[in-house]
Amino acid sequence: MTSSAPRRTVLAAALAAAAGAAAPLAAAAGEPGRRPAPPAPAATPRSKRPVDYHAWTTAADWRQGTGHGTRVVSGPRPGIGLARPAGTTDYRDPHTGKTATWEYATWTSPAHRLPVPATEAVASWNAHTPAGTWIAVELRGTYSDGGHTPWYVMGRWTAGDGETDIRRTSVDDQKDGRSAVSTDTFAVDDPSSGLRLAAYELRLTLYRRPGSTDTPTVWRVGAMASDLPDRFEVPASPPGLVGRELRVPRYSQEIHKGQYPQYDNGGEAWCSPTSSQMIIEHWGRRPTPQQLSWVDPSYADPQVCHAARYTFDYQYNGCGNWPFNAAYAATYHDLQGIVTRLSSLTDVEHLVHAGIPVITSQSFLKTELDGAGYGTAGHLMTVIGFTKTGDVIANDPASPDDPAVRRVYKRRQFENIWLRTKRHDDKGQVKSGSGGVCYLYFPTKPAPTQHRVLAELGIR
Known part of the structure; x- marks a missing residue:
């Protein structure tokens, strides 16, 4: 249970x-x-709340970001799609042992400055991923002292699990000595030090099989960041x-x-x-x-x-x-x-x-x-x-x-x-x-x- x-x-x-x-x-x-x-x-x-949820969902939102090979998908549910590959990469799926080559494109959000600097963050997203496509969602934070986190993988996701799909997965062992990711949650290691997450960017990487015309489409990506008392x-x-x-x-x-x-x-x-x-x-x-x-x-x-x-x-x-x-x-x-x-x-x-x-x-x-x-x-x-x-x-x-x-x-x-x-x-x-x-x-x-x-x- x-x-x-x-x-x-x-x-x-x-x-x-x-x-x-x-x-x-x-x-x-x-x-x-x-x-x-x-x-x-x-x-x-809102400027005083210890919880901030922010998302990118509209065509105007998507145009504010920086894309490499992506395009804004119009319509009643605007999103980001793969227009042309920015490159190719090999990915070895740790859960199937298979290595495959994928075309990819990226979209990076503007930095979102938090009204109340945070100790934790959880990203979430809504997307359409036809067979043979998938997405990675990453977060990079700016610390309250001006330093930066690495790009943390918050999830590698696809809706399916067929022969042409990767296996959806979180990524373990991500840390920089100041913060870490546990499955789906980013957290500052020692909040008592006063260190906080002051801002963050989200990066989407959209993948498909080489030569395919299919594309994942991301309709919503955002994160909840919070600073809650013990x-x-x-x-x-x-x-x-x-x-x-x-x-x-x-x-x-x-x-x-x-x-x-x-x-x-x-x-x-x-x-x-x-x-x-x-x-x-x-x-x-x-x-x-x-x-x-x-x-x-x-x-x-x-x-x-x-x-x-x-x-x-x-x-x-x-x-x-x-x-x-x-x-x-x-x-x-x-x-x-x-x-x-x-x-x-x-x-x-x-x-x-x-x-x-x-x-x-x-x-x-x-x-x-x-x-x-x-x-x-x-x-x-x-x-x-x-x-x-x-x-x-x-x-x-x-x-x-x-x-x-x-x-x-x-x-x-x-x-x-x-x-x-x-x-x-x-x-x-x-x-x-x-x-x-x-x-x-x-x-x-x-x-x-x-x-x-x-x-x-x-x-x-």
Whole structure:
């Protein structure tokens, strides 16, 4: 029932020292509750927020970058495509052992200066990668003392896993003695030194087979950067926009136990793709029968197996790579997916009230979340609503069967296990928490209310 979160414990030392230097963390639907609505998330000036999400998504955005062999793809969903190769390179796939030659082109974003210098960053992207194409996403940071990081690979990604495809992968052992990347997360090694990430650039490299006219197309690339304090307890948010529950399919990861163990040991570890699939289907998208034809027909909910296969990170050997899940969601028609952090359940209330469910990442002991019946070093679940008293209604995939997936968890307990950056495990040892990490999936053309709520959170 765990996700990939345990591999992020290497970041615990970085978070542990942050307290002194970091800024404080400033539709089966019932009717919305009658409590007065809390202030919208925008009440905190963006320049003061410890979390900054920034992305490049429009034709104007893409033209601001520097391309070598790329072109701006026009249309309702502008992007960057490969126009002509800037060169060729050989890539040895560490997971297949095969070496192949690829044409490539690059696009580099302008430098994005952070309103609040950060200790961590997570990139995410949305792209179309036909068979025989792939992309690499890299981040290069500027430190607060003026130095620079190397170009860190934040992911090598393709939607498929056929004979002409590479295997999507994170890259281990990336560090410069001042910062490092753990699977999908960039982190400053020692925040207590005062060192921060002051700005960053993102670089896209688009690859295809030599002589091919196919091209990957990247529609969105961005990053969430944050500077969160070291804390075991977070302030409680008062209930506000409560009493609404969204219609979201219920899928259990546990019924897939033992299925396709080559993907993260089977269903027991599939909380992330199971949560992703629930929200993808909330938006009316799902795999076609042809796409599911590889799944054993005796298995229930074959789309969960499909999600596990196509979010799988071959280096991490798991399905819990955060941006890989967001990228998978965006392979469905007119859906977008991002990874960010939120500051409280008030943010989630505004999103749910607008019709956008939220996938949250949390770690907890069995005694810290009443009704869960388990403890976990890392787990993804989906917030689909709030009771009239403000408690959290969650689709929890760590349930024995699909009908049992809907749970109600105490607001205070849920908010704390999700937002804290430090916790104690069952041996009393200090471990890291996710600090409010979430996945947000939403249409390319959100409804006006959804657009407004997203914009209040700095997401466009």
